[in-house]
Amino acid sequence: MSQKQKNKQAKKHNNIRLPDQHRLLLAFLEAAAGKGFTFSSLIKHFKGNLSKENIKEALADLVIQGAIERRDRGKFLVPFNIDKLPYVVGKVDYVNPGYAYVVVGDGQQDVLVRQKDLLYALDGDVVKVAITKQENGTKGHPVGRVVEILEQNKNKWVGTVQQQGSVTFVLPISRRMHYDIFVRPENLKKAKHNDRVVVELVKRPTTSKNPEGRIIEVFGPMGENDVEIHTIMAEFNLPTQFPENVLAETSAISIDIPKEEIAARKDFREVFTITIDPEDAKDFDDALSLKILPNGHIEVGVHIADVSYYVQENSLVDQEAFERGTSVYLVDRTIPMIPERLSNELCSLKPHEDRPAFSAVFELDKQGSLHHEWFGETVIHSDQRLSYEEAQQAITQPTHSLHEQITTLNNLAKKLRADRFKSGAINFDTPSVKFQLDKQGRPLSILPKVSEDSHRLIEEFMLLANKRVALHVRRMKQGKQFPTFVYRTHDQPNLERLGDFALFVKQFGYSIKAEPQEIAQSINVLSEGLAGKPEAHIIQTLAIRLMAKALYTTEAKPHFGLAFEHYTHFTSPIRRYPDLLVHRLLKKYLKGEFYFEEAIYEKKCQHASERERVAADAERASIKYKQVELMQTLQGKRLKGVISSLMEWGIYVELLDILCEGMIRLSDLTDDYYVLDKKGFKLVGERTKKVYQLGDLVEVEIKACDISKRTVDLWLVG
Numbered sequence: 001m002s003q004k005q006k007n008k009q010a011k012k013h014n015n016i017r018l019p020d021q022h023r024l025l026l027a028f029l030e031a032a033a034g035k036g037f038t039f040s041s042l043i044k045h046f047k048g049n050l051s052k053e054n055i056k057e058a059l060a061d062l063v064i065q066g067a068i069e070r071r072d073r074g075k076f077l078v079p080f081n082i083d084k085l086p087y088v089v090g091k092v093d094y095v096n097p098g099y100a101y102v103v104v105g106d107g108q109q110d111v112l113v114r115q116k117d118l119l120y121a122l123d124g125d126v127v128k129v130a131i132t133k134q135e136n137g138t139k140g141h142p143v144g145r146v147v148e149i150l151e152q153n154k155n156k157w158v159g160t161v162q163q164q165g166s167v168t169f170v171l172p173i174s175r176r177m178h179y180d181i182f183v184r185p186e187n188l189k190k191a192k193h194n195d196r197v198v199v200e201l202v203k204r205p206t207t208s209k210n211p212e213g214r215i216i217e218v219f220g221p222m223g224e225n226d227v228e229i230h231t232i233m234a235e236f237n238l239p240t241q242f243p244e245n246v247l248a249e250t251s252a253i254s255i256d257i258p259k260e261e262i263a264a265r266k267d268f269r270e271v272f273t274i275t276i277d278p279e280d281a282k283d284f285d286d287a288l289s290l291k292i293l294p295n296g297h298i299e300v301g302v303h304i305a306d307v308s309y310y311v312q313e314n315s316l317v318d319q320e321a322f323e324r325g326t327s328v329y330l331v332d333r334t335i336p337m338i339p340e341r342l343s344n345e346l347c348s349l350k351p352h353e354d355r356p357a358f359s360a361v362f363e364l365d366k367q368g369s370l371h372h373e374w375f376g377e378t379v380i381h382s383d384q385r386l387s388y389e390e391a392q393q394a395i396t397q398p399t400h401s402l403h404e405q406i407t408t409l410n411n412l413a414k415k416l417r418a419d420r421f422k423s424g425a426i427n428f429d430t431p432s433v434k435f436q437l438d439k440q441g442r443p444l445s446i447l448p449k450v451s452e453d454s455h456r457l458i459e460e461f462m463l464l465a466n467k468r469v470a471l472h473v474r475r476m477k478q479g480k481q482f483p484t485f486v487y488r489t490h491d492q493p494n495l496e497r498l499g500d501f502a503l504f505v506k507q508f509g510y511s512i513k514a515e516p517q518e519i520a521q522s523i524n525v526l527s528e529g530l531a532g533k534p535e536a537h538i539i540q541t542l543a544i545r546l547m548a549k550a551l552y553t554t555e556a557k558p559h560f561g562l563a564f565e566h567y568t569h570f571t572s573p574i575r576r577y578p579d580l581l582v583h584r585l586l587k588k589y590l591k592g593e594f595y596f597e598e599a600i601y602e603k604k605c606q607h608a609s610e611r612e613r614v615a616a617d618a619e620r621a622s623i624k625y626k627q628v629e630l631m632q633t634l635q636g637k638r639l640k641g642v643i644s645s646l647m648e649w650g651i652y653v654e655l656l657d658i659l660c661e662g663m664i665r666l667s668d669l670t671d672d673y674y675v676l677d678k679k680g681f682k683l684v685g686e687r688t689k690k691v692y693q694l695g696d697l698v699e700v701e702i703k704a705c706d707i708s709k710r711t712v713d714l715w716l717v718g
Contacts, residue, residue, distance in 0.1 A: 036075025325611025
């Protein structure tokens with residue numbers, strides 16, 4: 001029966017006086033429109049009200065009349081009337097095979113849409129979604145069906161050319177694209193098998209057909225360092241160079257600071273000042289000054305590169321910096337937010353050169369208590385540029401020429417750090433890695449980054465400056481209005497996820513309080529107890545995963561992880577655009593020029609948060625590429641790792657020392673059939689009852705390394 005005939009029959013049944021049992025059954029099915037019920041489930045539901053014969057007769061009649069439908073597996077239902085369903089508009093977030101979320105925003109829950117109901121929408125498309133199932137749908141979300149694609153988003157994808165005979169497909173790298181893209185011979189642009197390319201869609205997917213595309217850029221053979229890095233840059237839409245007009249504008253900026261500008265600033269050029277940065281750093285955007293005051297207190301100046309002095313609002317450089325949002329640090333290169341003439345030269349607080357700065361100056365006693373603070377424009381002259389390693393030597397070696405000054409700063413930093421943790425800050429001391437590369441960019445070794453006192457010294461004074469700037473602006477209330485500002489916020493963790501985490505750590509003999517007001521102290525106590533334990537890394541990683549993401553916003557909400565009532569980013573305007581916004585607003589407010597329009601800045605905050613996310617994803621992709629490349633040299637060797645994640649299709653293992661994650665496919669575990677528990681904490685063998693759980697130490701061997709997808713397959717051994 002055609003849909004037109006069904007609609008006609010449905011209209012007809014509305015005019016028929018139905019028997020009571022028919023009306024009762026129909027009312028029930030209409031209330032659950034779209035949901036199918038078997039004959040046996042209906043008998044069970046209407047037990048005591050309708051007999052088996054009543055239900056059988058009613059179902060048969062209602063199907064004939066077109067009021068209901070009989071679907072596969074003998075299920076009866078009233079089909080949706082899409083026009084009458086509530087709907088929302090949102091953006092497709094295609095994160096897993098088989099389904100996607102439509103992100104609605106404005107505090108509304110995301111809507112889960114199965115692939116068959118997506119209407120062939122792709123990741124990033126703006127769609128209209130009919131809500132077919134309300135609260136408590138699959139995975140705790142409403143469930144919906146796309147009824148219209150309002151805006152097509154992404155038409156360019158990065159992938160690898162695969163050729164078989166005369167047929168060519170591009171296999172996208174991104175997991176957000178679930179179709180291979182067909183390319184006709186005339187659209188190949190001379191690309192060869194296994195080349196990395198950018199393909200532009202010319203036909204989107206319909207019915208069972210793959211989308212069709214044309215190759216618009218060829219990077220070269222997969223596996224070469226420059227090819228892979230440029231592939232990552234294209235994948236995340238990162239710029240490869242600055243536009244000519246931006247570079248021209250930068251070249252026109254004078255290196256000389258006018259005398260009247262210096263005279264208008266507070267002069268710190270005679271105060272002891274240093275920078276402490278990584279050994280290979282080229283842009284120095286923060287410096288510390290130290291001065292012992294007559295009353296015995298210590299004056300510490302946190303001096304930040306005054307990018308806003310050189311980069312005028314709405315200039316070409318400013319517009320480009322806004323679009324980039326942040327500098328991006330890939331394994332073998334940096335993609336700067338502002339041109340290098342600014343980041344590495346004019347703005348950089350280089351030693352033995354006068355530089356304009358925007359400073360937060362604090363008077364502290366030896367216990368770290370704050371007695372006075374000042375914010376304003378300064379001119380500084382850095383006495384020395386230290387690496388973290390050199391600063392650490394100054395702390396540990398009493399004979400070092402800077403031992404007294406650096407130790408004074410370090411002792412204050414330790415007091416500030418202790419006070420933070422006492423106030424409820426969480427100690428997120430997570431491991432990260434760095435690579436030693438040869439001249440061709442190939443990884444020779446991978447080393448964990450070590451955090452020492454010199455790193456924590458800088459961190460504490462940057463945190464102090466960021467916190468005090470936010471508090472200072474918040475106190476500039478004008479009548480009933482607070483001036484518009486850019487805050488860095490971090491929400492409390494989800495209570496349900498906290499409970500799951502508490503259950504997980506209990507398996508290892510640890511206890512944790514799952515109330516938000518006590519979670520910080522609990523995690524810190526837990527971290528201390530984990531020192532040197534094999535499960536330490538997975539528990540710390542899961543603790544971070546359960547936390548909300550930090551965001552930029554104009555809302556003055558607390559920062560949960562740092563336990564700060566108000567917090568901002570003030571200390572890195574060379575590499576973060578929100579810091580540049582903060583500088584501009586603070587300068588206006590210090591002059592008594594207040595601004596109260598939040599909507600414009602909220603949009604800028606949202607853009608900055610998104611660019612930060614993209615940069616982090618790109619950085620992780622470059623690290624994973626180098627890890628996989630290094631793992632290729634270790635094939636055949638036995639390695640130890642910790643189970644870091646469990647899925648229905650495999651066991652993810654993070655290899656110790658290398659900190660690279662690989663997967664053991666469940667199909668390779670032939671000793672039993674393994675089932676994942678509801679919480680995702682463990683896999684249990686149906687026959688042997690053998691258990692694999694998060695945090696287990698396992699021995700593995702590398703099965704295969706796939707550079708194209710940046711994945712590692714493992715065998716379980718031993």
